[in-house]
Amino acid sequence: xxxxxxxxxxxxxxxxxxxxxxxxxxxxxxxxxxxxxxxxxxxxxxxxxxxxxxxxxxxxxxxxxxxxxxxxxxxxxxxxxxxxxxxxxxxxxxxxxxxxxxxxxxxxxxxxxxxxxxxxxxxxxxxxxxxxxxxxxxxxxxxxxxxxxxxxxxxxxxxxxxxxxxxxxxxxxxxxxxxxxxxxxxxxxxxxxxxxxxxxxxxxxxxxxxxxxxxxxxxxxxxxxxxx
Amino acid sequence: xxxxxxxxxxxxxxxxxxxxxxxxxxxxxxxxxxxxxxxxxxxxxxxxxxxxxxxxxxxxxxxxxxxxxxxxxxxxxxxxxxxxxxxxxxxxxxxxxxxxxxxxxxxxxxxxxxxxxxxxxxxxxxxxxxxxxxxxxxxxxxxxxxxxxxxxxxxxxxxxxxxxxxxxxxxxxxxxxxxxxxxxxxxxxxxxxxxxxxxxxxxxxxxxxxxxxxxxxxxxxxxxxxxxxxxxxxxxxxxxxxxxxxxxxxxxxxxxxxxxxxxxxxxxxxxxxxxxxxxxxxxxxxxxxxxxxxxxxxxxxxxx
Numbered sequence: 001x002x003x004x005x006x007x008x009x010x011x012x013x014x015x016x017x018x019x020x021x022x023x024x025x026x027x028x029x030x031x032x033x034x035x036x037x038x039x040x041x042x043x044x045x046x047x048x049x050x051x052x053x054x055x056x057x058x059x060x061x062x063x064x065x066x067x068x069x070x071x072x073x074x075x076x077x078x079x080x081x082x083x084x085x086x087x088x089x090x091x092x093x094x095x096x097x098x099x100x101x102x103x104x105x106x107x108x109x110x111x112x113x114x115x116x117x118x119x120x121x122x123x124x125x126x127x128x129x130x131x132x133x134x135x136x137x138x139x140x141x142x143x144x145x146x147x148x149x150x151x152x153x154x155x156x157x158x159x160x161x162x163x164x165x166x167x168x169x170x171x172x173x174x175x176x177x178x179x180x181x182x183x184x185x186x187x188x189x190x191x192x193x194x195x196x197x198x199x200x201x202x203x204x205x206x207x208x209x210x211x212x213x214x215x216x217x218x219x220x221x222x223x224x225x226x227x228x
Numbered sequence: 229x230x231x232x233x234x235x236x237x238x239x240x241x242x243x244x245x246x247x248x249x250x251x252x253x254x255x256x257x258x259x260x261x262x263x264x265x266x267x268x269x270x271x272x273x274x275x276x277x278x279x280x281x282x283x284x285x286x287x288x289x290x291x292x293x294x295x296x297x298x299x300x301x302x303x304x305x306x307x308x309x310x311x312x313x314x315x316x317x318x319x320x321x322x323x324x325x326x327x328x329x330x331x332x333x334x335x336x337x338x339x340x341x342x343x344x345x346x347x348x349x350x351x352x353x354x355x356x357x358x359x360x361x362x363x364x365x366x367x368x369x370x371x372x373x374x375x376x377x378x379x380x381x382x383x384x385x386x387x388x389x390x391x392x393x394x395x396x397x398x399x400x401x402x403x404x405x406x407x408x409x410x411x412x413x414x415x416x417x418x419x420x421x422x423x424x425x426x427x428x429x430x431x432x433x434x435x436x437x438x439x440x441x442x443x444x445x446x447x448x449x450x451x452x453x454x455x456x457x458x459x460x461x462x463x464x465x466x467x468x469x470x471x472x473x474x475x476x477x478x479x480x481x482x483x484x485x486x487x488x489x490x491x492x493x494x495x496x497x498x499x500x501x502x503x504x505x506x507x508x509x510x511x512x513x514x515x516x517x518x519x520x521x522x523x524x525x526x527x528x529x530x531x532x
Contacts, residue, residue, distance in 0.1 A: 049439065072443070079441035091433055102433075106442035111232040154441065 082151025141172030241453020299379025419521030459518030
């Protein structure tokens with residue numbers, strides 16, 4: 001669950017990235033956050049990850065109030081969500097298996113559990129046969145699937161995908177989106193942040209459109225108001 | 229923390245230190261930190277030995293409290309009791325008028341008979357207390373205190389020599405401390421820079437660790453291990469080199485039969501009394517700068 005209440009974010013010196021944004025995303029929703037460069041999408045993600053703190057207002061993610069959270073609790077909050085980036089952010093000298101295991105090891109998870117869960121997750125994203133491949137030996141779509149698998153290791157309540165199809169060709173984009181839909185169908189909230197209007201249109205899911213740091217369209221709100 | 233995680237983090241720390249591409253920088257750090265530790269060791273050994281030398285010289289000098297001829301037996305007994313109770317006094321001996329004359333006659337050797345007429349009531353030499361103090365810096369107040377005892381004629385105090393010894397001791401102490409601080413800072417900067425390079429090379433991994441929910445202490449641990457390894461290796465090398473050097477110097481000085489060097493051998497601190505101090509000092513210094521240096525160099529990268 002994500003709740004933004006009158007959130008403003010100002011970067012010094014006086015660059016307002018988000019202006020009085022209020023939005024609520026329920027558990028199990030699939031949402032596109034749409035906008036061009038400079039719309040405030042990256043800040044929206046940074047606030048959800050608590051990479052940045054809101055200048056005004058309140059951000060609540062998975063029950064954690066990120067405006068009041070203690071520094072030492074941030075890692076535990078992050079374990080309740082998974083993040084996928086446009087540039088995959090895989091460690092180049094680790095295999096697909098090790099990249100996923102890495103995310104578990106650094107969060108103090110037992111080796112036995114790692115050996116049990118990593119093959120399961122690799123199988124889930126369709127990469128069971130590529131566990132021992134290095135990122136450079138995988139296609140863009142496969143690398144993104146490894147990144148997705150890594151995001152899923154903690155069995156998160158929320159998956160945030162930042163331009164997940166930005167670096168892969170259209171056919172593979174469909175595969176990644178289908179995978180995200182499958183993840184969503186298990187009850188996990190999925191937020192896809194993208195600048196691709198076509199992608200949002202094709203999947204007919206709730207779309208929040210941002211421009212200049214404000215929300216200019218929210219299909220859920222429009223539906224409630226009977227616009228759609 | 230789980231044992232498997234602990235093992236993993238130790239492995240990562242060792243990899244930071246000895247992994248391909250890091251080795252050269254680690255060796256350079258070990259070289260600089262070892263050099264600093266050697267200089268620290270030399271300064272500390274020198275300071276300890278100067279201190280021992282000063283104590284030795286101090287012990288050779290005594291405050292002499294001369295009693296007046298009018299001093300009664302009870303004055304002497306009272307002075308004796310006061311000196312026994314005085315915490316600043318390490319030892320003292322009472323020399324009676326007769327003993328003083330005998331001593332003097334002893335110095336005169338074959339001419340001792342010249343003084344034989346001064347026996348008994350004609351003896352002009354005063355009775356005295358010869359006193360050794362625990363701490364030379366307290367020489368003057370102690371002398372003042374002794375001079376107020378009943379029956380005291382005057383107190384002879386080797387103040388000039390004492391002030392030279394104290395100045396020597398203080399100079400060594402403060403110069404050693406200043407050098408130690410400078411070397412400490414240099415070592416810290418060197419270790420910090422080495423770790424910072426490793427951290428920079430692994431910034432991608434660190435940011436991933438942050439996103440997947442690794443705690444700051446978990447992220448820092450391997451880098452602190454790397455710093456501790458640099459400190460440990462440097463301390464081992466320094467300990468081996470300085471122990472060898474000190475034993476060689478001690479043996480060389482001990483075999484000198486005469487002159488100033490022979491006197492040094494009387495007060496040089498033996499290796500048996502030094503090795504533990506050196507061991508604790510080098511490892512403590514190495515670990516502290518290794519651990520703190522690496523923790524400091526990480527701070528910027530933990531703010532994600």
